[in-house]
Each structure stands twice: as C-alpha cells, then as structure tokens.
Amino acid sequence: MHSKSAASLILLSLFGTSRATYILPRASPVGSTVKLDYGTFHGLEDHTTGILYFRGVRFADPPVGNLRWRAPVSPPSTQLGDVKATQFANACISATQRRVTSGTSEDCLFGNVYVPINTAVSDGLPVMVWFHGGGFQSGSTHDAPPELILHSSSNPMIFISFEYRLGPLGFLGGTQINDDGDLNVGLLDQRAALRWVQRYIGQFGGDNKKVTIWGQSAGAGSTMFHLIANGGDNEGLFRAAMGDSPSLSFVPAFNEDYDVQIFNQYASFAGCGNQGANVLSCLRSADANTLASASSQVLAARPSTLFVFAPILDGKFINERPVEAYAAGHFARVPVVFGSNTNEGAHWSAELRDPSANTSMPNATEDTVFNFIRGQYVTFTQASVNRGFELYPLNSFNGSFSLQGQQMYGEVRYICTAGMITGSVSKFTTAYQYHYDNPHLGSFHADELDAFFSPPANADQNDLALFEAMREYYTSFVTTGTPSAENAVAWDRVSSPSGSSRILFHPGGIKMEVVDDVLNTRCNFWHGINQEMET
Template structure:
C-alpha cells in the first residue's frame, strides 16, 4: 500500500485555488472545498477535508485507501468532520465515527497556490486511545512569519491499534492508526500546494502520543521518510510498551476484546468482528480497558518485526542510526510522571494510596511495561533512592515513570540526531506558576498569550516564536531571548534550553539524569521499547 501510494504521489492531478466573492475555493481532483475567511484572525480555514476513503465496512482495519476515489462535489469546509472514536465510550456518540479520516488546513488570509509556505503538521496526543484534531491554530499562526497549519484525525484504540496473533494472521493491516497518519502526510505532499503550501517544507509536530507518532515516523521503513517531511518536533515523546504484534500480550488483549464483542465462540472470530456494528466494538473496547486495571493505555503501535513499516523498536533504531536524517526539536516537562498512578483503579498499583509500598511502585511501572523484571526494579530503586523523594512512594514512582516514558525519550532522540551531525534542539519546560505536569506546556502554544501576564506571558510569546521559527527555518529564534544552542553532547542530549518564567537559559543535562536515562534505554529489549 505504501509503495502504490508513493507512486501515486508522482502522478499529475487537477487542483487549483481561487477567491470569489470573499470565499476561498480549492479545487482538488476529488472535490471542491470552500474555506472560511476570518478577517479578525487573518486566517482561512478548511475544516473536515477528507484525505482517504472512509475506513468502514470491508475497509475496517485496512490501510487507508488513498487518494480518495469518491467524488465529493462541492464541500462547504466550515465545520470539523467527525472525530475518530476514542476510548472509553459506551456507544458511538455524536461527533465521533469510524468515518473520520479528515484533515484541517489553516492558511494565512490571501494565501494562493503560489505562496509556497512552510507547513506545520499536528498529531494530537491521547495515548493512541483518545483526543482529536480540533486544536486552536490561531496563536501559533499569528506568531509565525507565515506558515500553514494542518491537524490530522487518525484511528484510535481498537479501531487503529488492535493486534494479537489472530489479528496479525488475518487479512487486515497492523498499526492502522499509524498508516492513517502516514497517508495524511501523503495527502499533504499531493495537495497542499493548492492551499498555498510548499510540500518540500513540511515539519511534523506532536505532543505525548502525538510525539510518539513523530518518533515512529522517524524510524518507520528503516528511517526512510519517503520525502514526506523534512523536520520533526515532539513535546513529551511517549516511549510506550511495544511488543511484537503477535505477542502474548496483544493476543490476551485481543481475546478479551473479542469476548466482550460476543465473537470469542465464533468459528471465525475476525469475520465476526468485521461484521459487528460500531456500537458493539466501542462497548467491547471500553470493557477491555476497564479489565486492565493496572495499565494506563493498552493500545499502542506494535512491532511488526516480520514487516517493514514498524519493524524496529525506537531504542534500537536510535542507537543504530536507523532513523530519518532530519533536524529536530524535542523536550519534556519537569513533572511528566505526576498524577498518572492516581488514575489506576487497582489499589495495588496506585502509589497515591495511603498504604502504598515499594511493591506498589513496582506494580505501577510494571503495569505500563509488563515485562519489567524485579531485578531491574531493584536497580531502579538504587537510581531513585526513596530519601531523594521525601520518602514518598508516590513521588518516587512518578519520577521513574515520567523519565522512563517521556523525559528520557526526548533526550534519546536529540542525542541520536547530534551523533549523526544533525541540528537537534532539546528543551526542559519548568513553570512553577502554571504547573509543569505532562501536557502543561500546551497552554503556551495554543492559548492566547493575552490570557496571561508578566513572566508567563513573556515565556509563552517566546515559545510560540521558537516553535514556529523552527517550522519556518529549522532554527528556533525568539525576540529578546538568548540563543537556543543545538545539542552538542551526543550522549546526554545536552545542552538544552530551560523554558521557565523569567529565566529562559541554556542548561546542561545532569550526569544523574543521563545515567537514569541510560538505564531505562539499556532495558529496551526487556521492556520492548
């Protein structure tokens, strides 16, 4: 599917844009899309633009059909399309659907097919189980010197990341949600020039699972980005558990899911699941998640070690240099691990419980990385002595998890890029005023800076300038702020930029953090990362 789609990218197609009576119209080979011009923001938006055929019926759990084959006629692109169905939901609620493969395109007012603007592509977070593409692009668009912003819907949870031996042996596509993202990038290559974009200037960005998606695109196909992007950015890259697609772990989840969907006793389980209505699968997905009481996210991309798309796990790929050779900007927040354990229903894995013990900390971490051994945990306890965390198992566990999953992954990618001579920029977000938990930095990028004052407002203005200038020229620059230096230490991933109210400055990655990250990455084979 990938090869065929790439060949299609080179074919001629009919597309142009025009402005008539205050409406911006973009005509593609499968439909004409009428955008909404907003003179108050100086942005034209095209919402709910289909980028592939609906993945329903026989196309459920298949790679996206691209380019779209159904002629759409004239589409009033003034409202978001359906979001992909998240977990948990008990039924398909209004505004969500299996038919959800849409992009949203935001352009500067007056952009034409000759504008050749750089493009920032947004992959939303949500643990590959929730979230949607409906973000406010206005602050970043207005902070830039001229760019296009594109956000993407992709299949989630059981619709995008179902796996297991039965599933892997069937006539379906593994990691369909990742293939959705890849296909949306192909759509951009084929069509974005009609909206005013330059397909040779595409920067992909995401946060959390969205940043995890960025990481997977960097290592997909052995590091061949297929000309789909030329720079990459990631906030709090999620280094998730990634066993083989046909592993016992995924097979157990598949069996639970099939049982809740009423298909486990069928002579052909996959035929039963393909015939089931969406409501049945939605309910089954929620029941499956509820059954895994020590795990935060059960559906993530899996390793297709017999295939080509995601055949290698991140730690191995970045250690070996088998990743896309593009410049990058990555980082994380101080308190990435805070509050996650408190969301777990299993008290034996919830370190916020008053009677939490060392075993609770192990159960919490092992709930996210099920092959994490007691021997490795003993080493972790030496690296994270309880006394360093005010004798709090909750604080100790949150630091382990925050570094293992988020903080060390940005360090890993930045260091690997530096090793092969690429410009890599690394940051550390620390905001005592607004909080520094996972996702806290998003207010700096997507909330109007006028909502804040003083040092917070100044920090957020600078961050918007940093992010958008990297998109435009791969060099993060902000007015009246010290230069953001690229990573020079190809082991520690330092130096990095401290993004703090009233104190934006370069800092080194400490030897202690570097050692803890080296420990987690040394477990890549053990914990399937």
C-alpha cells in the same frame, strides 16, 4: 499589441527604453474555495483572525466494514462534489467510549487546513502538521486552534491537523489482523495524511518540500515512530520533526501473548470469540457500538494499565523498537526538536483503579511502585525495579512512594525519550532539546500546550512572554530550520549523546542548561533494559 513577459519588462526598465508602467498579474489567491481532484472544499475566510479555515477535509475513505484494520484508502476513492468545510468533522472513537457518542464516529479520517488569508497558490509556504496526543486511545484535532501559532510566526506558514484511528480500531494486534489486514493502522492513517499533504498542499499555497511534523505525547510518540518507520526512510514526506513529551510506550510484537490475548479478549467482548477462523469477519461486520463497548470492557479488565492500545512491532512498517532503532542510527536524517516537562510523571498512578498499583494510596509501598511501572511495561522485572530503586532512593523524595514512582515513570516514558531522540539525531544533523518548567502555572504533562493553544486566564506577564517566545522558537524552526525568538537567548543545538545542552523554558528566565549526570545515569539505566521492557 503583444503582452510583454516579466523578463522583457525588467529589461525595459533597466535600459530606459520605455516610460510605460506595466502591472504584472497578481498570483492567483487561494481564497475560501479549493478544488481538489476528488471534491471542491468551501472553507471560511475570517478577516478578524486573517486566516482561511478548511475544517473537516476528508483525506481517506471511511475505514468501516471491510476497511476496518486495513490501511487507509487515500485519497478518497469517490467524488465528493461540493463540500462545506467550515466546521470540524467527527473525531475518532476513543478507546474509553462505551458507545458511539455525538461528535465521534468510525468515519473520522479528516484534516483541518489553516492558511494565512492573503496566501497565493504559488507562494509555497512552509507547513506544520499536528498530531494530537491522548495515549493513542483518545483525543482529537478540535483542541488545537491555529490562531496563536500562525500569528506568532515571523514568516507565513500553513498549519494542518489530522485525525487518526484510536484504541483497538487503530492499534489492535494479533495474528489474524496480520494475516488479513494491516497493523498499526492509526500510524498508517497519519502516513496517508502526510502523503495527502504531498499531493494537495500546493493548491492551498503550501510547499510539499517544507513540511514539519509535530505532536504532543502520543502525537510526539507518533513523530518518533515516523522517524524510524520503514527503517528510517521517511519517503520525503517531511523535512523536520518535533515532539513535546514523546511517549516511549510498551511495544510488543503483534504475535506475542500480550497482543494475542488482547485480541481474543476484545473479540470475546464483541461477541465474536467463538467464530474461529471467521473472528475477524465477525468483528468487521459488528456495529460500532458493539466495538466501542468491547473496547471499554478490555480497559476495565486491565485496571493497572493506563494505555492498553498503542503502536506495536509489526515487522513491516515498524520493524524495530525505538530505543534499538535510535541507538543503531536507523532513523530519517532530518533536524528535530523534542523536549519534556519537569513533572511529566505526576498524577498518572492516581488514575489507576487497581489499588495495588496506585501510589497515591496511604498504604503504598515499593511493591505499589513496581506494580505501577509494570502495569505500563508488563515485562518489567523485580530485579530491574530493585536496581531502579537504587537510582531513585526514597529519601530523595521525602519518603513518598508517590513522588518516587512519578519520577521513575516520567523519566522512562517522556523525559529520557526526548534526550534519546535528540542525542541520537545530533550525531547526524541538527537537534534541539527543551525542558519546560513553569512553577506558576504548573509543569505537568501537556502543560506546555498552554503556550501554543490556550493560555490560562491566570497567566501573568512572565508566562505570556514565555509563551510568545516558545511560539516564535517553534514557528521559526518550521519556516527557517533554526529555532529563534525575538529578545530571547539563542537556542543551542544538542552536542552530546545525552541530549545536552537543552533550553530551559522558564517564565522570566529562558536559558540554556546542561543535562546533569544523575538524569543521564537514570536514562542509561532505562534504555539499557530496553529489550526486557520492550521499548
């Protein structure tokens, strides 16, 4: 007897010509073993969480030796055979490390794929890709557990997180690297990871046409840069982008004095400063501990700067700074969600070892505030800060230079950036902005991540209800393109260049709000001096 096609079975049923029952074969399940063309990965099937965990999946060759400061080689060029993929692999070396510590390595280009347990290979699930924060200098994927996000999604989806090179190994500038290597390799790692998703996610039950990228802080800065990279050509790598507290950092050109001096300083600390034309060869042959020590010494030599290493203007992948690119419309035309927290700028200045830039000092003055901001944007001028002080009058902050400085920094770096991105994108496609404000648990930088990964023990019922709604908004945006949450207000899209209106994530009271004129005026000021600030 010949097997019948699905179409013929439907016809038999419709016309009543047969009483027989035919059971179609079930689509092939993903299961805990996935075979790719360069290796077979054996993950963990956890029936308690209902998730398949594939951790430590290599997506590129180790970026060591001659591959330092070069674009990642992805997919891996050698056969890996059978790989146990149940535990996290090494995280990338942080810029602050004085040596290579356990759990970190240069060999760090790995991803983690989390799949609902009953997924079939043919299901074509939407995919959420996470890039961690840490100022482009630290952080890892290990602090982003998938359980709450996947369990809150009304529709099944896949969650993936990727490591990328950090600090000088990811974002060192200078003409030598431009001439014999690649700049912004940390961003190129992320881009390679997204190409890996395009090539392989189908074998995990995902749809490579339904990818949304997401990140926080430097991770949100990353999604901001991926939107404008290649002049706005996203190569079909993602259909939407999200960012929590997108970081508008100082973006010098690779051949500016700032980057050249950092390169020379780093090379000198690594013992390669006297190598002339061979300095990069020397750096590529140095051991990893030597490079880690050199990195930490560069940071120590710049005590008024929070993040020395970050994306730079390379003239190729990033050929336009963010403020200019978004104003000109040079970005991928995809829907976005971006937002920020009330107290984004708090605590940062107090971390600085330079007392002349630390506004928490009892003898702080306007000069301290200026030194704090200039430490992050080294081309910021006295004339501009004087104009800034008019927009942030000290008497509005109870005479506190600390509060004044934190508001200025929080807005220029994060708050105004979310408004800029969403306001610009809204002219072409759907954009949504949020404002996270939680007086109970705090509304500092990264506090909103409690909702997605790790609600604190002192979260009350209002907090937990807010967190659930936030996860529903985010995951529905990934799966349907429209953020929505059960028993919560409709999230209206942005309809003005200022990023207004935006949703207020507040425990016991989610609602829409308008971006007020005061904030709009301040943001216009910061973005109006973007060429001076190199943002």
